[in-house]
Amino acid sequence: MIEVIDVERRFVQGRGRRARVVQAVAGARFVAADGCITGLLGSNGAGKTTTLRMVASLLTPDAGRVLVDGIDATRQPAASLARLGVLSDARGLYPRLSARENIVYYARLHGLDDRAAAQRTEVLAEALDMRALLDRRTEGFSQGERMKTALARCLVHDPPNIVLDEPTNGLDVKATRSLREALRRLRDEQGKCIVFSTHVMQEVERLCDHVVVMAQGRTVAAGSVAALCERGGSSDFEQAFVSLAFGADGAHP
């Protein structure tokens, strides 16, 4: 379970007199339950990535708290990261290493021994249908192959909580479908807590049990797709999202 409690974060851009303060997150709050896929929905610049980076202990919140299975992500980053698998916005692999070596490296960083690392790699390769990729160098991988490797890498320590930042970016239909399938299986078979950020409505409609709508660094609405449609006053989810995200501030596009 991941709890984000009234988290705030601002950045200072530039230096001296030209410095400009950007309030990236100004009060995000949501709870992502176990056995449930939570969608973090927002337009570009709504603060999704910054929020997820705070969940992953990569940034320290200015205010508020992030709890991963009850562990404070700021005070005990190592313990919270051990219970977290993060597929971040940046999905760089090591091009001179094979997919297997990339995955085993992360397993070893999570403290798995060689045998456990090898075994987990096999299990994930089977689950993600990437056995043929394992011993190839990642140098010439396609976007879909990269995503699979990165996903296997972040799941290698079998974390109870999974965070994915815009995972379908740059993926074709087939790869998107296979990712969706994999996430459903993780939820249904293993009861994982999955948080999934995106700006694509269909993704959320197809996959998410619970949706958190973010706009201008704030959580503006939360609930199931049906509940949000009702609140937004439209049967079309996209229209409902627009009125929830922008309508409240009067900034209609």
Add this chain to the structure above:
Amino acid sequence: MKGAWVVFRKELLDALRDRRTLLVVLLSSVAMGPLVLVLLSGLVAGVERRADARVLLVQGIEHAPSLRNYLERQTYAVKPAPADFEHRLEASQLSDPVVVIGPDFETEIAAARAPLVEVLSSSANPAAQSGLGRVMSLLRGYNQEQAMLRLVVRGVSPALLEVVQLQERDLAEPAARGAQLTALVPFFVLMAVLYGALNAALDTTAGERERGSLEPLLMNPISRPALVLGKWAAVAAVGMLIAVLSCLSFLPGQWLLRSESLAAMFSFGPREAALFIALLLPLAGALSGLLMAVAIRCRSVKEAQANATVVVLAVSLLPLVTIFNQDGEAAWHLWVPALAQMTLMGRVLKGGALGALDLALPLLLCLLLAAASMAYVARTLRHRATQ
């Protein structure tokens, strides 16, 4: 600590997989030293050979038997000049000046008229020019001998013409000039270490940022000091490997020395190799740290390369201090990393002694520099990952 070991193993594997870069570095750094040594020995051997040869190129020697007699008494071998010597002297293809004697040489001498003897050289041809002085003084010797004979015939003491006795003595060994160039050897191994560490250092920092693999890496439960320590150890290991290889490459390189006097002056045995390595290993560590600290600020490897130029430039310019500084070795030289190693390696080559302090002070400074760099990288790492 276990985390640092995991990072070290992966980074080392990654660096060693970069075969093409590694091969270029190995070839240029490890082969460069012996190659320079061989070229140097060729140069010195050439100088020695010409000094020993005592050959004079003359055109028209058949017209001057008395000159030939004089030259042969000075143990010079007289050889006829090649046909197109003027052209070849101009084109720097002939490395000795040519003496040209006219057909009327002996008859003019007999008639007490001074015949013209020309010495041809070209100031654009340094090799021939360097032999010019030798030829001129040789011919002046002939002039003087003939003049003395004439005076003696007329009953005048030759001592009248010689107010003081002049004699030239060259103290320099022919190989001494060339041997000064062995001072370049420490410079080459120093640059080898720097270039050995450069690519790995840039790849584990700026390269990691450029690929977008730093952010996911930091989401692993490993402390930042352990991560930086592992990365630094891998980079330093590559730098140290190059250092050891390039030092050892001078051992067989020495067998290729053609000049005996150079071989005597450039004595590089196992002891010297061991001392070189002892001096270079800490430096490899310090430079690895420094390069990583410079590169972690950069978003791409390209940007990092531009910034690392400052370090490369500093390390390659520092040794010049020892050349420009006429006072020789100053105490502060040992306080500057790279310059200290240069100075001490030079001392090792000259067969000088190294005290415990000479080894300990640079070692300590290198450790401090490496530690400071790593602390900086660890502090900067997280901040930079999200930019």
